[in-house]
Amino acid sequence: MCLGIPGEIVELMADRADFAMVSVAGVKRVVNIGLLEDEELKAGDWILIHVGFALSKIDEEEAAHAIRMLEGMGQAYTDELIALAQSDLGVQP
Incomplete structure (x- = not known):
């Protein structure tokens, strides 16, 4: 299952x-x-x-x-958080 998850922008990268x-x-x-x-x-801002x-x-x-809705989905939400954590865009903070 593919889910979109909310995250709050902490800072825009100047460079x-x-x-x-983003904080997720x-x-x-x-x-x-x-x-x-x-x-x-x-x-x-939230994205x-x-x-x-x-x-x-x-x-x-x-x-x-x-x-709230995603947390109620249990494992599907956990899987999406894992996928986000494993994604590597090759950009260092």
Whole structure:
């Protein structure tokens, strides 16, 4: 199963405009935000992520709802977090 999981942007990477440091379930991870080039992103914004790529910008209420729903899915959510943790975009924080 493929899931999108919410993450909060911690910082935009100054030297790489297409990457951001994002907190997902308490773990900080570099995420490619290149697909959202038309969005004005900043620290504190929430994004929907799948295997290291931001798919859309979402608001905090939507993120909280999605997290509750995903946690209720049990193993599928855990598997998606593992996939995110294993994704390597080749960018050092």
